Amino acid sequence: MDFTVNQLAAMLQGKVEGNGSDRVKAIGKIQEAEKGAITFLANPKYEHFIYATRATAVIVKKDFTPEKPLGVSLIKVDDPYSSFTKLLEEYDKIASFDKTGVEEPSFISENVTFGEKLYRGAFSYIGSNVKIGDNVKIYPHTYIGDNVIIGDNCIFYPGTKIYADTEIGNNCIFHSGVVVGSDGFGFAPQEGGTYKKIPQLGNVIIHDNVEIGANTVIDCATLGSTLIERGVKLDNLVQVAHNVEIGSNTVIASQTGISGSTKLGKNCVVAGQVGLVGHIEVADQVTLAAKTGLSKSVKQEGAVIFGYPAMDHKAYLKCHAVFRNLPELRERVNELEKKVLNLPAN
Amino acid sequence: MDFTVNQLAAMLQGKVEGNGSDRVKAIGKIQEAEKGAITFLANPKYEHFIYATRATAVIVKKDFTPEKPLGVSLIKVDDPYSSFTKLLEEYDKIASFDKTGVEEPSFISENVTFGEKLYRGAFSYIGSNVKIGDNVKIYPHTYIGDNVIIGDNCIFYPGTKIYADTEIGNNCIFHSGVVVGSDGFGFAPQEGGTYKKIPQLGNVIIHDNVEIGANTVIDCATLGSTLIERGVKLDNLVQVAHNVEIGSNTVIASQTGISGSTKLGKNCVVAGQVGLVGHIEVADQVTLAAKTGLSKSVKQEGAVIFGYPAMDHKAYLKCHAVFRNLPELRERVNELEKKVLNLPAN
């Protein structure tokens, strides 16, 4: 990366204040950036850093007015954060790994088709009858089972495991250790207390633009499909059980678990360490706060839920406010009992 | 799969109502099955689907009497769900992966013995002095450390990691990303606040008929053995610490963690996201509800436990019923205080 401040401002449709011919060669945080770097100021809490930063240029909001003299050039934009993100993306494209071709040894079975610009890393394994689109990156130690279908522009980071029969759309990203299509947890109790495995014959279908975090697991359906709709984002170490369906653009933070056959709506936000029981439905745009345990369906769109057993978020906080003072409340009841006892008899 | 309805009914010891000569070529859910498929009806909630299904045959309970005309053939059995499961198993046997032989490149050390019908996938690694029984499937990217002993009919899905000295019985299944035998979390505090690793010299012993879900971890013992008894089923992302013992036929759902040296009884049911402190014992047939935090031993067989700190399940729910109305209870105490204050002095 090597641009003038003026070039970057043009790229970001911003306006320069300061020396537009300074050269920028790196990207950094405002408190750490060195000479030659560009950074941004979005949060007013960080404003004091702009007077001390060693950066060469700072992206700021267009109405930013410095309270003291500045040693940096400014690029004024509508939304500094998204401008900076845009810049990062450009930088990422340049810096990003763009390997293609095949590293050996790797393993590929019969009847596999693939598009242009494939990267197939060493020790990757591709089963029979697999179909792979254009511009797919399969890092080392990835396993792709038989009959898997993969769209364009997907990335499988090292050690991803995709069981047979999985279907994956375009632009999906799988981080290391992700497992897709493992058997659902289904066992029929037998006389004598033992369990018999219920065969898990279904698969997993993942639509476009899905990203799945490291060591997350998505089980296949018993019958039919476990379904991850378009634009879903799953963080690390998430559990998605058999026959679950997750609606489009729903995001789920780390260590959350969704039990079998539960259906989440679209555009939901599920925080970390949440648990959902099986066979329930959650409406669209519902928020589940961290560590919530949800054992009933949520029918109201946009509801915000908290606690375990789960309640309305605000109601829960009100209850908890009393909980925090329960010893005092009990003492007041003690006092009342004493007083009432001492009152004159009727 | 291509059978007549009569053939399937004979297989399931059921009685046909409708056209026994119709052909069945697939298996499906009642609401999704197409012509040529067989499905089942077990839950009365789903009865309305039977009048609309496009399936060719439906397995139903022997006393099922339709309320409207039907377009499908029926196979009447004692228990539709287990009949259907039986059918799935048969189907699974036909459809299932039955590879044997060795894919190259793979790695095998000296002094390894194995039985008949071994599948050893590409990029699998087998250490020294390993003993492997008959009909074992070792998928790609599996690691089997030195001195491991494996019984008959075991399956290691892609990327399973078995540390040295582990002992595994017959009919065990390990899903992708499972780690067995990693070091227990044992550190001795030193002066100055640092920690010194306590060597973890024990191993893991797994008895027959155990299934372990994707990305679950079982640590080796400090000394002696971490023990998973016959018929135990562990879901995905479960943590089993060093020196834990899990009794036969106990099932544990996803994301539960069991701390060091804790012993679970037989035929227990542990739901998801439960945590058990170390060095406690849980009696046989105990149920731990989801998200329970257990910090004391449970001595009563068959107890049902909930909450954190854990309580009897029903007692917890009664407390929580009051918790949900704590603001109102506080208001009632406020009112009482006002009234008592306004009472005539004694």
Added chain:
Amino acid sequence: MDFTVNQLAAMLQGKVEGNGSDRVKAIGKIQEAEKGAITFLANPKYEHFIYATRATAVIVKKDFTPEKPLGVSLIKVDDPYSSFTKLLEEYDKIASFDKTGVEEPSFISENVTFGEKLYRGAFSYIGSNVKIGDNVKIYPHTYIGDNVIIGDNCIFYPGTKIYADTEIGNNCIFHSGVVVGSDGFGFAPQEGGTYKKIPQLGNVIIHDNVEIGANTVIDCATLGSTLIERGVKLDNLVQVAHNVEIGSNTVIASQTGISGSTKLGKNCVVAGQVGLVGHIEVADQVTLAAKTGLSKSVKQEGAVIFGYPAMDHKAYLKCHAVFRNLPELRERVNELEKKVLNLPAN
């Protein structure tokens, strides 16, 4: 291992009572040890075992006086537990895996440097420009991305995945399935409810003497570095999000999750299944009890925190003591209301 009791006593600076010429060939637990084994007695609860043990020698506290006749030799020391640990370490050194050299096939890119006594297992993958110190063990199926720097005496167990640009100090241990450097969970909401990935350009820096448990995930920073300081110990299945910083000698138990940009102090103890929200700070020597949910910074050094929403540990237990009797408290309020209603009017 084959020593006399006298030799072992000398090694441990202990005093023998019994037959110092007996031979010891194994190590075991007091309740399980066989003839020829040495064991220890530290916890008085286990004292009854010493009268029944089949072991040849027992390490005991120097003031231990048997209440009954003993069939074993004693080695009396100041601290039996740490003496036994010392013995284990010696044993471990002898017994431990000490492979060096390269197993094939393995993959190594251009411009990799490494020190003495490297072990590089079959199917391991090393990217470009990687620097590796002395005495490093890279087990099979390990992935080391481009530009990674690794100090001396590190161990990467099978299937560890280290993304590009990670920096690792000396004496670090990574268990199977660990992922270091995966993308942080950062997405910018777009109009229409979709999300756009925020490029994650930073890395992970891990200082000396860090041990990381199986299937734990540490995400890279958005910008800058996710930082794991000297002597940190992470258990299995822990989640460390982007830009988190963990201070030296902090230990974190299994299934805990730390959200983005949160900073933990030094010498903290975090129990299992704890969750920390993002962008908070925790002072040094803080203890977070199991399953705590922390949503605010903890400024007080040495604080002990519990519950969710989190409180002071003792205060929480007092509140919970009332919670356990809430139905009774409500009943008392009911009674009070009846009595007050029946009082003579003013």
